[in-house]
Amino acid sequence: MSAARPPEGARTAGEAEGTQVRAPRPPEVPGSAARERPGAPVAGARPPRRSLLQTLQRAHVRVATTSMVAVGLALLLAAVLALRTYANNHLELVARSIAYSVEAAVVFNDRVAVMEQLAVIAQRESLREAELRDRQGQVLARYERPDSQKNSALLEMAGEPLGRLLMPEPTVAPVLDRGRPIGEVRLRGDGAVFARFLATAAAGIALCLVLAGVGMRLLSRRIQRDIVEPVQALIAMTHRARLQRSRAQRAPASQIAEFHALGEDFNALLIEIEMQQAQLAQENRSLTHLANHDSLTGLFNRAYFSRRLARILQDAQAQGGHIAVLYMDNDHFKQINDRYGHAVGDLLLIEVAKRIRTQLREGDLVARLGGDEFAVLLAPVHHARDAMRIAEKINAAVAVPLPERYERIVPSVSIGVALFPEHGQTADQLLRAADRAMYQAKKSGRGTSQLFEGNYVVSDVPEM
Known part of the structure; x- marks a missing residue:
């Protein structure tokens, strides 16, 4: 006969006596117990290492x-x-x-x-x-x-x-x-x-052990001075060089030939690392300069100008300042480049860049956007006529014949001027406005400057 099943909800004899029926425990992940109990020894952990x-x-x-x-x-x-x-x-x-x-x-x-x-x-x-x-x-x-x-x-x-x-x-x-x-x-x-x-001999042996212990103490001090301290100095230098990037220190001289040679090699390694770091720093500076500057004229490039203009606009929007963007293009540059060659064209661009830079204030920024186009960021400006005055000075400085055998070449630039916040709220808007004003300047007469306002160009300069 099969045993009768107890009704649902009824406790078995074992449960009535206090025995609890537990669900099967999930398999333990190796090392989980040690992670759950802080301070518990980790299985397979190495004992603490002794010093030298x-x-x-x-x-x-x-x-x-x-x-x-x-x-x-x-x-x-x-x-x-x-x-x-x-x-x-x-x-x-x-x-x-x-x-x-x-x-x-x-x-x-x-x-x-x-x-x-x-x-x-x-x-x-x-x-x-x-x-x-x-x-x-x-x-x-x-x-x-x-x-x-x-x-x-x-x-x-x-x-x-x-x-x-x-x-x-x-x-x-x-x-x-x-x-x-x-x-x-x-x-x-x-x-x-x-x-x-035997008692006398044992006392003599004990005395010898005491004297040996004193000798060992003196020997330990000498080992500490001649062996352990140079090793500790090298370890400390290694840690500082690895963690603090401090490479100006040098390992001291040691009386032991092997440690002295190790210290000299370590010093030579630090010097080599310093030279490599200096070379890498120089290369990084060169790469940073190349990333932000034009290789021909030495001016800032379009990417740097755009980033700087965006930051200046944020400050101006937060503080309520006024800035101006000048967009300029060399007149008849293609004809000069085709007639006299690329070398003369490069010389023309370099000379124009120098002349533009000399007419700017200390905090202003000039960049070569590409080809024969340049841009100037004036920050801050108080009146629109201040921006136009600088543009006219640039026109006058540029319109000087090239030196020596290129005196027949007289460069000139057409300049368009856009103001913040009147002509745009973003960098793209200001550049497009200054570009349109520059084309109006070309139409009205090359080697001139024009201020953008709305969809047309005005000849009068308004107060800001």
């Missing part, structure tokens, strides 16, 4: 510590082995001395004398244990160092296991009477000697 000084210090500390510990342990082991050999030889001498001293007492079985002599020598030689046995192995006398003569608790705790480790067997010497053994002496040395020596 820290890397060199760690390397030197590791090398120095390993070397000092290895040398110290080797010297300590050699010294312990030498001390052990010395202690064994010394105990053998002491044992023979005791055997010789107690020979008579052992022969006469005088235990008191044996004990006194054993105690005197054992105390003098700082023995831990000493005993005298007869031929049958029975103990005739025994000595153990009293507590009053023991070393400190730490030396005792360390000395006893060290003594048993380095000298596991007691030192034995026979007691002879006329060459026949009548007993034997057994001795154990004091292991505190080894503990004291």
Whole structure:
């Protein structure tokens, strides 16, 4: 039988107990958890990099510590082995001395004398244990160092296991009477000697490590001065050159040949970059000049004149000023160009441009629009007659024969004048009005100037 389905809205047993049914979670994008939790470590992120000084210090500390510990342990082991050999030889001498001293007492079985002599020598030689046995192995006398003569608790705790480790067997010497053994002496040395020596050696190694640390500190300062500081200077210069575009600085000289050569190469690179930047700046200025000027006459071109006229018109509209545009065309230029050649025509245009420029005020603008056409922007002007006066001065200055062998050529220009705001509100309107006035000037007589007004040209100059 199939289980009956619970009615809609009824909770299951798991839900009744507080278990929540959750929708399946969308797949996680790698790295999204790290972006959602600020400060959480990003998976695969690199640990912070150490500086050059820290890397060199760690390397030197590791090398120095390993070397000092290895040398110290080797010297300590050699010294312990030498001390052990010395202690064994010394105990053998002491044992023979005791055997010789107690020979008579052992022969006469005088235990008191044996004990006194054993105690005197054992105390003098700082023995831990000493005993005298007869031929049958029975103990005739025994000595153990009293507590009053023991070393400190730490030396005792360390000395006893060290003594048993380095000298596991007691030192034995026979007691002879006329060459026949009548007993034997057994001795154990004091292991505190080894503990004291090891403590002294450990203190010496620690002192050497401290001195090595002081030396490492001095070495780190020298590394900081001779290696790290030149590298940091180069890094700082690189950052300033990249971020602040500062290339006037130079890397200082270094006592290390490699860093000095690197600094010299870096300085040479900066000089080369400066030269390239200066060349690029010069090329940019040349391109900007070419983009805004006429290559023949050196005047501004049509594009620059249009932009400047538009800006001046905006200022005039905002402040209520008045400006004038002069549109001029060389008279009979085609005939002169065809008769005398393009070189003479170019010379004529250059000379006309110079003469126009000399008649303008400091803030006025003259441009070559193309071919033999020129335009002048007068800003500001207070009266229409001021613009006409400048136009007449230009007519008079231009109408002078060309110098030297071209004196038969007398240039002249026809000028049309348009005013803002009377004759136009935009740059195109003013240029068209001045162009129409220029054609009226040609019709009325070349080498003259006319003011535009409406659809006809007036001879009287109105007040603005």
